[in-house]
Amino acid sequence: MRIITKYILKKYLLNFIIVLISLELFFVGIDFLQNFKELPQSANLQLLYVLYNAFFTLTLALPLSIVFGWIVTLVIFIKNNELVAFHAVGATSKNIYSSVVKVSLFLITLLIFLQATPLAYSYEEKRKILKGEYFTNSKTDIFLKYNEYYVYFKKLLPLEKKAEDIHIFKVDDKDIVQSIIAKNAYFQNNRWYVVDAKIINKPKDIDINTTKLDVRYEKFLHTLEGFKPKILDNVYETKSNFSILDAVSALILLNNQGINTDKIRAALYNQVIVSFFVIPILLLVFAYASLNSRFFNVGKFTSASIFGTLVIWGIFFMLFKFTNGGVLLPEVSILLPMIIWVSISLVLYKRKINS
Structure with a gap:
């Protein structure tokens, strides 16, 4: 591994961890304070509630942290003129972002693996604790x-x-x-x-x-x-989730019975595919970043990047809810938008890099 790659990964992973912990503490803390009076008096159940909620929040916070950590890292590099230095020593744009993309792919794959375990039912379990139905x-x-x-x-x-x-x-x-x-x-x-x-x-x-x-x-x-x-x-x-393994089993069995599997396919696509929406964002954020800190508007770049990430995430989240409610077919509401999003991102990235 090149020294420059080690340096970029070290900076990025540090920012990623800080952002991830911050989002986890914020979401879990707010939820715990809101529902504290309704929780059982048992300390064990309260701890289980926090742990289940932490993993459920992780499915939302990890993809966002991947992007936000990259935004913070780029802003620091630009303000310290490090991006210019990277290019000065012969590093290409691909050398700079490729390691971050690979790590992001690994983190998303790890999240998908965890959703193939019983942890995928974290939201359901925490809801049972809240309603006193855990046992x-x-x-x-x-x-x-x-x-x-x-x-x-x-x-x-x-x-x-x-x-x-x-x-x-x-x-x-x-x-x-x-x-x-x-x-x-x-x-x-x-x-x-x-x-x-x-x-x-x-x-x-x-x-x-x-x-x-x-x-x-x-x-x-x-x-x-x-x-x-x-x-x-x-x-x-109607509002329950599936682990990936159970979703595949249910899909095969119900499909053989001629029963509608829209909900199961939607859950499967959401767990396996949608999280990868952050990869095109990483490329676009890098493409629209500036090498020169003198003419670089940090506030505008950061705000636009965060806002754009939240908008794209919100669109996929909304489409999943529509599909889960039986409004749209999962192939039309999840797979097709994902293909369109990746295609548009690649076009915008190539156009910006070539210009």
């Missing part, structure tokens, strides 16, 4: 389709991986041919085990005088293979 998580009256089966859960307990009062109906050409009734079912070995199931089969050929229902009992009956309790929980929670 009583359950869903009621869930009705879903799985292949040729229609399944009804009177009560679902995702944390315990348990369901109560189960009714499963097998449908063949719009006709119910089998029904399974049980009090409990448990999720183990990637499938649901129905305990003490009562199975009622309807004969294919019905005769009023001789035909009767076939009733039998099974100690264990497995069904809904791969349908995780957390997926069931989130599919029926």
Whole structure:
């Protein structure tokens, strides 16, 4: 690694960390003060609330900190005439910003990896603590389709991986041919085990005088293979998030059932793709920075850069909310704007650099 690269990274990472910690403390602190009276008296739950909120805030603060840290670093370089010095010793523009872009890509990838873990449910967990539901998580009256089966859960307990009062109906050409009734079912070995199931089969050929229902009992009956309790929980929670792994599993399963997956695709695109919107901003901020501090308006440059970053972030955030509410298709509201944004940024960057 070149000395100049080490120097730039050292300055940038220091500013990035300062900005990230500042944003985290601000958002988490404000939220804690606003909700302090509604939090449980337990110190452990209050600490968990702060930790969950810190990670949830990280998904917002980290992309912004990447840009804000770069803005601060550039302003310092320009005011100290360091950018001129970098070019004087033979460094190109690419040599200056490439290391920062690579580190930013690594940080965003790390954030995506964390969202593939249970930490992705931080917002949901902190909301449960706030509402006093942290230890009583359950869903009621869930009705879903799985292949040729229609399944009804009177009560679902995702944390315990348990369901109560189960009714499963097998449908063949719009006709119910089998029904399974049980009090409990448990999720183990990637499938649901129905305990003490009562199975009622309807004969294919019905005769009023001789035909009767076939009733039998099974100690264990497995069904809904791969349908995780957390997926069931989130599919029926309109404001819930998904981890990336659960989102992929839910997408595959629900797509096979012909069920609308707009919400899941939107969550997946938002977690995996949208965070990369900051990379074009890094290039544009560098392109529109000045080498000469004498004719450089620091206030105007900083204000425009921060305001532009917040506007772009706000647009993607708004589009995600629209998509999550079922207003727009995720491919139209997230993927297409992202492609347009990257294309426009590259055009503006090349035009500015070449001029």
